[in-house]
Amino acid sequence: MKDTVLRVLPMGLPYSLFARPLLRFTDSEKAHSLAMRGLTSFGQSRAGQRALSTIYHAPELPIHVFGKLFHHPLGLAAGFDKGAEALSAWPALGFSWIEYGGITRFPQEGNPKPRMFRSNSDGALVNRMGFNNPGAVAVNDRLTARRASGMWPKVPVAANIGRSRKTPNESAPSDYSSTLEMLWNHADMFVLNVSSPN
Template identity: 50%
Template sequence: MLKFQDSEKAHHRSLFYLKKLSSFSVSRFALSTLYQNKQDLPVELFGHTFKHPFGLAAGMDKKAEGLLGWQAIGLSFAEIGGVTMLEQQGNPKPRMFRSDKHKALINRMGFNNPGSEKVSQTLDLHFKKYGTPKIPVWVNLGKSKLTDNSDAHIDYSTTMDRLWEYGDLFVINVSSPNTPNLRDLQNQGDLSKIIASCMAINEKNSKTHLCPSKPILVKVAPDMSLAQLEMIVKTAIDSGCSGIVATNTTVSRVEPVNGKEAKTMAETGGMSGLPLVDTSTEFIRMIYKITDGKFPIVGVGGIMNAEHAWQKITAGASLLQGYSAFVFQGPSISKDIVKGLAKKLREHKLTSIKQAIGLDHRGDD
């Protein structure tokens, strides 16, 4: 039924029900019985053991209000945000559009979120009421629209500072197409300044809280040349980051098949979903090649089934994320993917996901 509603309203409704259902232990149990896969496909990475490779991509839970729900429906980790230093409304509505024909979404949300202070309060309350979440919580760091690009490092690192206690990993997002000039920050100078600023906050908090520093990843856009990608990956490695998330939404479009689709495709914003699947897999393949498979990659973009998930893992991704699949396939997506990946491992006579990561490259030597 949610398919027939305005995309953003459907999104809010789904989150509302997930939040409600997961706040009672009985319905939480029902959710996990329905949607959690029995099988484990563990991945050791970033100082954690992930139950399996599939987690929630950024943008779905901007307010960090669904943590119990994401765990209940079987995700192995959840990325909250994008959170920006300042609270912001985002772009005027409507700003999210669905193409059912192409299984694609176009959004120009513009980092609508409660801001780092409020999200920190939400997480604090959650941790006090329910304890530390049972799945790793990742935080997607965005930049406030009001902050000039020259001060971007302050915006990113302030958010990181406010959320440091609650996040297990932080993703620097300089790749959303919906904040004016944000993607300009994907150059070496600005990016290293932002990472250095976040690293300093990381070290400070690690000392204060007497615990190890947290992994910092950079999320890249799929709309760039190989040379630019190489520069970003090199900058991330040289600045001490722990991995790359590939990819964010694309500004490219698919050929519309009818008038309604043409209208959707003409909307400005970033496109996600099925049309992105091959591009993002090729980005993963390129990053794996550039880094000789030595720099962890989180694969995201168009994963709708286990076949797509397998393609991204064998191209070089260690972990995976999805957003659009929840809209088009519903909450059973995680279960389906894990089941399908287990089958793929059996077919290839492999015993762990680790053995499958970058498998496509093994014959290259």
């Protein structure tokens, strides 16, 4: 654990002095988009992944769940990498598993902006994004290309799937199954998101 703490400290000061104040005064959704662009770029090359891996080294606490090896329990939940753009960056940052999405059968713009708000007094971020995502076809194409490039993550990957806003409730099962079928080859496990307020 001492080694882990020592490796995190060098990043802490620059983050506190420069990155955090910059992000604090940037619109929340814009800050998220900037972070995603940077992580996607770094994750697309081995050199970028090596650079990211110097930021944090997670301790090994291996567990087996559903026949899959997780190097430790900490993973990235759905909502940050909605379109599965930065999959190769997350393991380099120390995450033991990745959940991309939520993905819907059809592309969605989400709710009108502004839809993400900071609550500085609570140290919280509130979002009402509305399930914005590029849709299952675009994500399937992106992940097919990623697999072909040899840059697929070596950690378990989950896909979070939800019902498209334009799909009526009575057609939800076929909407879910279409998305599941399109992403079947691009996830080790699936999370069915039935609570998103579409």
